[in-house]
Amino acid sequence: MSHETSSPHPNSIQLWSRGPRTFALLCLASGISFAGSQVTTFALGIWLFGTTHSVTTYALFGLAGTLPILLASPFVGVLVDRHDRRRVLAAGYLGGAICSLAIAGIFLADALSASNVIWLVAVASLMNAAQLPCLMSVTTVLVPREKLARANGSLQLAMGIGQIVAPSAAGALLSIWSLNRLILIDVASFIFALAVLAFAKIPSPLPSPEGASRRSLGRELAFGWACVAKYPGLKTLLVFFALVNFVMSIVQVLLTPLVLGFADGRALGTVLSTAGLGILAGSATLALVRGPRHSIHGVLGFTILQSLALFLGAARPSVTVVGMGAFGVAFALPIISGHGHAIWQRLVPPDQQGRVFSVRILVTQSATPLAYLVAGPLADIVFEPAMRPGGALASTLGLILGTGPGRGISLAFVTLGVLLLSAVVVTAMSPSLRSLREPEP
Numbered sequence: 228m229s230h231e232t233s234s235p236h237p238n239s240i241q242l243w244s245r246g247p248r249t250f251a252l253l254c255l256a257s258g259i260s261f262a263g264s265q266v267t268t269f270a271l272g273i274w275l276f277g278t279t280h281s282v283t284t285y286a287l288f289g290l291a292g293t294l295p296i297l298l299a300s301p302f303v304g305v306l307v308d309r310h311d312r313r314r315v316l317a318a319g320y321l322g323g324a325i326c327s328l329a330i331a332g333i334f335l336a337d338a339l340s341a342s343n344v345i346w347l348v349a350v351a352s353l354m355n356a357a358q359l360p361c362l363m364s365v366t367t368v369l370v371p372r373e374k375l376a377r378a379n380g381s382l383q384l385a386m387g388i389g390q391i392v393a394p395s396a397a398g399a400l401l402s403i404w405s406l407n408r409l410i411l412i413d414v415a416s417f418i419f420a421l422a423v424l425a426f427a428k429i430p431s432p433l434p435s436p437e438g439a440s441r442r443s444l445g446r447e448l449a450f451g452w453a454c455v456a457k458y459p460g461l462k463t464l465l466v467f468f469a470l471v472n473f474v475m476s477i478v479q480v481l482l483t484p485l486v487l488g489f490a491d492g493r494a495l496g497t498v499l500s501t502a503g504l505g506i507l508a509g510s511a512t513l514a515l516v517r518g519p520r521h522s523i524h525g526v527l528g529f530t531i532l533q534s535l536a537l538f539l540g541a542a543r544p545s546v547t548v549v550g551m552g553a554f555g556v557a558f559a560l561p562i563i564s565g566h567g568h569a570i571w572q573r574l575v576p577p578d579q580q581g582r583v584f585s586v587r588i589l590v591t592q593s594a595t596p597l598a599y600l601v602a603g604p605l606a607d608i609v610f611e612p613a614m615r616p617g618g619a620l621a622s623t624l625g626l627i628l629g630t631g632p633g634r635g636i637s638l639a640f641v642t643l644g645v646l647l648l649s650a651v652v653v654t655a656m657s658p659s660l661r662s663l664r665e666p667e668p
Contacts, residue, residue, distance in 0.1 A: 249427050250369040250378060256423035257362060258385025260320060262392060263416025264355070267327060268292065269397040270409045271344055279341050288341075291349040297592050299356040300585040304451050307361050307581025313429045315357050316365075317421055322354030324417035331407040331414070360588065364580035367572045368430050375572050376522055379565035380513025387506045387561065451582035458574060459659035464526075467654045468567060468591045471530060474643045476598030478537070478556065481606055481636045488633020489544035501550040505557030512558075513565045522573075523660065525566035527651050533559040534651075537644035541637035544629060552640075610642075611635030 275288050307315055326347050333339045362382060370378040400409055455461050482502075486495045518525045533556050540552020575583045613620040614628065614635035621630045628637050654660055 247370060247374075247378075249429065250366060251381070252423050252427055253362065253365065253369075254381050254385040256420040257358070257382065258388060260323075260416045260420040261386050262388070263413040264323065264351075266397045266400075267330075267410050267413040268348075270401060270406055271330070271348065273397075273401065274339075274406055275341055275344055284341050284345075287345055288348065291345045292352050293592075293595070295349050295353040296356040297589065297596075299353055300360070300589040300592075301451070302585075303357045304360060304582035304585025307357055307364060307585070308578060312361050312365050312581075313424055313427065315361050317424050319354050319357050319361075320417045320420045320424070323351050324414050324421075326351035326354065327410050327413045327417070331410040334405075334407045334410070360581050360584040363568055363572065363584050364577060365429055367577045367580060372573055376518050376525070376565050376569040377514050377516075379568045380510050380515075380561060383561040383565060384507065384510035384514050387503075387510045450579070451586040454575065454579055454583050455586055460657075461571070461574070463654060463657050463659045464567065464570065465587060465590045467526075467650060468587075469594045470650050471533075471563065471647065472591050473594035473598045474647055475556075475560070476595045477602045477605075477643060478640065480599060480602040481639060482553065484606065485540075485633050485636040485640070486546070486549060488631070488636065490546055494546045497546060498550045498553050502553040502557040505554035506561060508554075509558040509561040510565075513562045518562075518566060522566035522569045526563050526570070527655055529559040529562045529566075530647055530651050533563070534644040534647035537640045537647070541628065541640040541644075544631075544633060544637075606636055606639060609635075610639045614638055 272288060275284065330339070330344065330347050333343060363379075366375065366378050366382070397409060455465065482498070483495060486498050519528070536552045536555025536559065538552075539555060540549045542548055542552075571584065571587060572580070611632075612618055612635065614625055614630050614637075615621065616625075616630045618625070618630065618635075620638070624638060625634070628634050628641070
């Protein structure tokens with residue numbers, strides 16, 4: 228893939244005068260749609276657990292919201308690159324609205340059950356699978372190259388607000404509204420997103436020499452991998468982001484038992500709210516502040532910050548200290564992600580981004596199920612026993628971190644922080660990454 232193919236296409240340049248306005252509308256529509264979906268997800272989760280009192284069933288509910296996206300991502304990339312991206316987004320919004328209406332109808336018929344909720348959530352997740360790669364590729368043709376990182380921050384800010392506001396709003400509304408009324412909020416959010424899309428002008432990228440020809444589905448699925456393979460530095464970044472995602476997924480799982488090891492549920496809520504504020508602050512910083520000239524410096528630099536925040540959060544069994552660490556970890560997340568997106572957006576031709584971004588999602592998100600599987604056993608079998616009074620590490624590391632409930636998890640956080648720092652050093656020294664030249668803004 229030549230360096231020239233990563234330059235902006237003529238149709239992108241002509242539309243940049245109105246492209247940022249269209250992008251801002253898409254951010255608003257995506258944020259509102261995401262918030263509506265989060266309201267439904269939160270409300271359904273409460274209903275499901277309250278009805279079944281089964282942690283396993285609740286875990287299946289969570290899996291239904293994530294696994295279809297992972298499995299569909301290779302096919303989604305082909306779909307995004309082959310078809311009008313506005314129509315792909317519209318089909319996803321419409322499919323999600325239909326699934327929500329189906330759940331509301333079943334609820335009104337008093338026939339709602341755990342199984343049909345899980346199946347409909349899985350279908351809705353499948354409908355939404357194209358949103359992220361589609362929005363990322365649309366951003367490339369709407370926003371000038373030098374503003375891509377900040378545009379990614381704006382998109383994440385819109386999503387972050389919904390992620391924080393929706394659970395508290397749903398919790399308050401559930402006390403006065405029935406489940407089906409909350410679901411109708413989700414439907415209304417999809418309708419709003421569809422209305423915005425109806426008036427949005429999204430240019431289709433001009434075909435690059437390598438991406439213009441149509442291939443069989445099998446060759447199209449392999450094309451994204453072949454495109455990544457042409458940039459050894461991108462393969463290095465894939466491994467790096469998979470590791471970061473693995474670490475962050477373990478942190479997400481273990482944060483709750485860490486706090487509950489020395490405090491109560493109200494303290495846990497405070498820590499989680501503080502982490503949410505960190506995500507908002509990081510997204511706003513990325514959107515408003517001009518970052519480093521080379522996005523890879525933003526990726527590696529804020530990963531170092533993230534590792535230091537893990538050390539801080541593990542230092543003492545204190546709500547304030549853990550909250551500060553959670554804020555730091557969450558603050559760095561959107562900045563790392565936004566600069567990472569910008570690297571791929573600048574290097575990969577717009578007409579190939581659907582397939583390539585889907586490969587990226589598939590590889591990096593595959594680390595999440597693995598993290599969920601190993602987090603519990605690592606805490607219960609390895610770290611917690613070692614940091615109990617009289618445990619294997621109580622007389623050494625226990626003198627620094629303390630002993631007792633949750634201190635083994637604090638040691639796990641320190642270990643994960645060391646792993647992140649090591650990943651930064653290895654990645655920064657990688658010859659393939661040094662040979663990865665981002666086009667100049």
